[in-house]
Amino acid sequence: MAETKQEPPLHVVVFPWLAFGHIVAFLELAEQLARRGHFVTFVSAPRNIARLRPVPGRELSPRIRLVSLPFPAVDGLPDGAESTADVPPEKVELLKVAFDGLAGPVAPSAGGAVGQGHGRRPDWIILDFAHNWLPPVAEQHEVPCALFLIFPAPFVAFMGPKAANDAHPRTAAEDFTVPPPWIPYPSSTLAFRLHEARPISRRFRQPNASGTSDMDRFCETEQRCRLLVCRSSREVDGPAICDLLPDLYSKPVLPSGLLAPYDAAAVAAHHGARAGDDDEVVVRWLDAQPARSVLYVAFGSEAPLTHELVREVALGLELAGVRFLWALREAAAGGGAGLLPAGFERRVAGRGVVRVGWVPQVRVLAHSAVGAFMTHAGWSSLVEGLLFGVRARCQGVPAASLGQGEAGAVR
Numbered sequence: 001m002a003e004t005k006q007e008p009p010l011h012v013v014v015f016p017w018l019a020f021g022h023i024v025a026f027l028e029l030a031e032q033l034a035r036r037g038h039f040v041t042f043v044s045a046p047r048n049i050a051r052l053r054p055v056p057g058r059e060l061s062p063r064i065r066l067v068s069l070p071f072p073a074v075d076g077l078p079d080g081a082e083s084t085a086d087v088p089p090e091k092v093e094l095l096k097v098a099f100d101g102l103a104g105p106v107a108p109s110a111g112g113a114v115g116q117g118h119g120r121r122p123d124w125i126i127l128d129f130a131h132n133w134l135p136p137v138a139e140q141h142e143v144p145c146a147l148f149l150i151f152p153a154p155f156v157a158f159m160g161p162k163a164a165n166d167a168h169p170r171t172a173a174e175d176f177t178v179p180p181p182w183i184p185y186p187s188s189t190l191a192f193r194l195h196e197a198r199p200i201s202r203r204f205r206q207p208n209a210s211g212t213s214d215m216d217r218f219c220e221t222e223q224r225c226r227l228l229v230c231r232s233s234r235e236v237d238g239p240a241i242c243d244l245l246p247d248l249y250s251k252p253v254l255p256s257g258l259l260a261p262y263d264a265a266a267v268a269a270h271h272g273a274r275a276g277d278d279d280e281v282v283v284r285w286l287d288a289q290p291a292r293s294v295l296y297v298a299f300g301s302e303a304p305l306t307h308e309l310v311r312e313v314a315l316g317l318e319l320a321g322v323r324f325l326w327a328l329r330e331a332a333a334g335g336g337a338g339l340l341p342a343g344f345e346r347r348v349a350g351r352g353v354v355r356v357g358w359v360p361q362v363r364v365l366a367h368s369a370v371g372a373f374m375t376h377a378g379w380s381s382l383v384e385g386l387l388f389g390v391r392a393r394c395q396g397v398p399a400a401s402l403g404q405g406e407a408g409a410v411r
Helices: 020-035 046-050 089-100 134-140 153-159 162-167 173-177 194-205 214-223 239-249 262-269 280-287 307-320 361-366 379-387
Strands: 011-015 039-044 064-068 124-127 145-149 227-230 253-255 294-298 323-328 352-356 370-375 391-394
Touching: 011 020, 020 039, 020 064, 020 145, 020 379, 039 046, 046 064, 124 134, 134 145, 153 227, 153 239, 162 214, 173 194, 194 214, 227 239, 239 253, 262 361, 280 323, 280 352, 280 361, 294 307, 294 361, 307 323, 323 361, 361 370, 361 379, 370 379, 379 391
Parallel strands: 011 039, 011 124, 039 064, 124 145, 145 227, 227 253, 294 323, 294 370, 323 352, 370 391
Antiparallel strands: none
């Protein structure tokens, strides 16, 4: 009987956009590749790499190499800002300007920052929607690219490829309140409400400070990638929409599965508060609360939070009388905790905690005290909530970039 020839492992460069909803999903994908025996070089800015959870297990760690790329300085971008969590919504477009400046360091040549990873050149580069400058560089070195979209299959179908959008332009907000004509299902409900569609239509084609709109970035990147990978599964999204995508985009479209953070969940389940741990205060407070009694409130790393929204959420939490933990971004609308109503934290003391800055979301959702999750409906957040069986209350929030907070809502 002839022996089956075993294919050699690949070296894959994995490079997400600078939002933690993207970074965490790309890290999960990197770990899945490493489990299958491949080598991965994971690329991001230094502060983002420093904030990643440890790669689990002795078997995976040697196979995943973390590479920090020096982040370019850009006028108007705060010092140390390297992710959407570090800036208010109006500054996200400046992150894209700085991001485009990474084109030189990331070139997959022999002397590039990622080229010698694991002692060999890359076999593939898995990139994000914002990398329209990377496929041309990769082509010069004969390295194929795959576009990993962290969104579920229905949202990827709703976006559609460039050819479909050129044939059926969507220029008004009302165009996004009905299913696009390339989805051949009369009963389809893939559409936005008008108040959701208005900010989407503005961003869909409007160039930002980088000179390119998010949709144009996506289209330019998608056209030059050999295949697409969606954070989806046939069981969750349904076979009909998954089968539509390869025909719609005229290339292979692979489901990655939901990429739920099982390893991080296992660690969180056995990881209490430790002295000196940055998360000690949050975990110890949760330890003192009754089971399933706490509402966890978090609106992602990128969704714009207006003064009005923060005020209304705060007053609602106060009137409801519930226990809550609120992860409020420091850069939210440029104000962080300063957006809260006067005296709010004093009035809710004992039953509510506002944590400004970084919060370990998986550890929080895994905690037995958390019974519900008020979220912006970002797909990563919804998947994490599903993993722990935490009920979600989705508060639609327009996003600062393509699809964040909208992908889950359009499902």
